[in-house]
Amino acid sequence: MATKPELMSSENPKGMTPVVKTVVRFVMGIIFMFGWYIILYGHLTPGGGFAGGTILACGYVILTLAFGKELALGKMGDMTASIIDNTCAFLFVTIPLIGIAFGFFFLNFVPHGKPFNLVSAGFIPLYNIIIGLKVTSSLFAIFIALAIFGRFVSTLVEEAEDEE
Amino acid sequence: MVETFLLVLLIFMIIGSIIAIETKNLLSSVISCGIVGAGVSIAFLMLGAPDIAITQVVVEILILVILIRATITIDNTGIEAHWDTFSVVSSLIFFGLFLVFAFLAVQDLAPFGKPLMRVSQQYLETGLQKTGAANIVASVVLDFRGYDTLGEATVIFTSIVGAFVILRRRGRKARKEADTEKVGILTEEEIREDYEEFRE
Numbered sequence: 077m078a079t080k081p082e083l084m085s086s087e088n089p090k091g092m093t094p095v096v097k098t099v100v101r102f103v104m105g106i107i108f109m110f111g112w113y114i115i116l117y118g119h120l121t122p123g124g125g126f127a128g129g130t131i132l133a134c135g136y137v138i139l140t141l142a143f144g145k146e147l148a149l150g151k152m153g154d155m156t157a158s159i160i161d162n163t164c165a166f167l168f169v170t171i172p173l174i175g176i177a178f179g180f181f182f183l184n185f186v187p188h189g190k191p192f193n194l195v196s197a198g199f200i201p202l203y204n205i206i207i208g209l210k211v212t213s214s215l216f217a218i219f220i221a222l223a224i225f226g227r228f229v230s231t232l233v234e235e236a237e238d239e240e
Numbered sequence: 241m242v243e244t245f246l247l248v249l250l251i252f253m254i255i256g257s258i259i260a261i262e263t264k265n266l267l268s269s270v271i272s273c274g275i276v277g278a279g280v281s282i283a284f285l286m287l288g289a290p291d292i293a294i295t296q297v298v299v300e301i302l303i304l305v306i307l308i309r310a311t312i313t314i315d316n317t318g319i320e321a322h323w324d325t326f327s328v329v330s331s332l333i334f335f336g337l338f339l340v341f342a343f344l345a346v347q348d349l350a351p352f353g354k355p356l357m358r359v360s361q362q363y364l365e366t367g368l369q370k371t372g373a374a375n376i377v378a379s380v381v382l383d384f385r386g387y388d389t390l391g392e393a394t395v396i397f398t399s400i401v402g403a404f405v406i407l408r409r410r411g412r413k414a415r416k417e418a419d420t421e422k423v424g425i426l427t428e429e430e431i432r433e434d435y436e437e438f439r440e
Binding site: 114118119120121122123124126127130131133134137141154158161165168169172181182184188189190191192196197198199200203204207210211214215217218219221222223 | 290
């Protein structure tokens with residue numbers, strides 16, 4: 077999904093001040109990289125799918141707060157979040173079921189590889205990625221539902237009260 | 241050393257939670273809730289659990305942002321404080337009962353710093369060979385106890401679906417064909433139309 081450049085520019089009237097926008101433009105990439113690092117190295121270092129997914133959701137939240145809701149909703153809207161969430165929930169049940177073919181439920185059927193390597197530990201990195209995507213989409217969906225939607229209704233209420 | 245630091249941290253967290261309950265300003269109440277979360281995170285770090293510390297601090301930040309963004313702007317009705325004898329007496333009685341049973345239960349616990357290692361010793365010894373994961377927490381959470389994690393994922397999924405259903409303004413059956421593509425949140429124009437209909 078390509079991002080419209082005018083949404084990212086400091087002249088965009090929506091969102092916060094140009095200072096915040098400039099800082100967020102610099103920090104944003106580091107935040108997303110750190111989130112994916114926490115997810116992908118979850119079987120080697122502290123962290124894992126849930127922590128990394130929450131960091132990614134925080135990244136989308138900071139995009140929403142700094143640049144207004146059009147940018148973040150264009151990258152991950154409520155429909156995209158629902159699709160990712162449901163797909164990951166489905167995959168999380170399907171992969172243990174495949175283990176039945178090799179022996180029993182939740183069997184670690186993928187070859188374990190060499191310890192302390194990035195590709196090791198069977199399906200644990202796979203689970204970390206699935207949980208990370210699921211947590212990212214679902215927590216950002218909660219943010220959309222609670223913050224953007226509720227704020228809009230409250231501004232409508234304020235406008236109506238001002239008219240009276 | 242660690243125990244003294246933990247005691248200071250616990251007193252700090254208790255002060256923060258008392259401020260969060262007693263203050264009249266909603267913003268300072270939410271920020272005081274953040275004190276508790278940050279204190280819990282540092283406590284986990286001191287006790288040697290970096291996995292949970294990372295998760296705790298990140299979730300706390302996200303929850304604070306959502307709470308400030310979602311609750312501060314929506315106008316809240318203030319709750320008037322009034323003395324209710326029955327509720328005060330009953331909560332005192334239940335608190336006393338809780339203290340008595342907690343005293344009895346804590347006496348049977350293993351001493352601080354020496355947990356029971358009957359099952360976890362097995363995991364610590366054979367975790368690396370059986371799963372190949374260097375992080376022992378990941379091997380327990382996702383391999384030995386993967387079934388529990390499946391339950392956790394189900395809880396998250398159910399709560400998200402419930403939140404979407406509750407926060408949706410209109411029921412699905414009342415919509416037209418063009419609306420069926422959207423699942424969760426209406427566009428601004430639709431909300432505006434809804435609100436104007438509601439006001440009339």
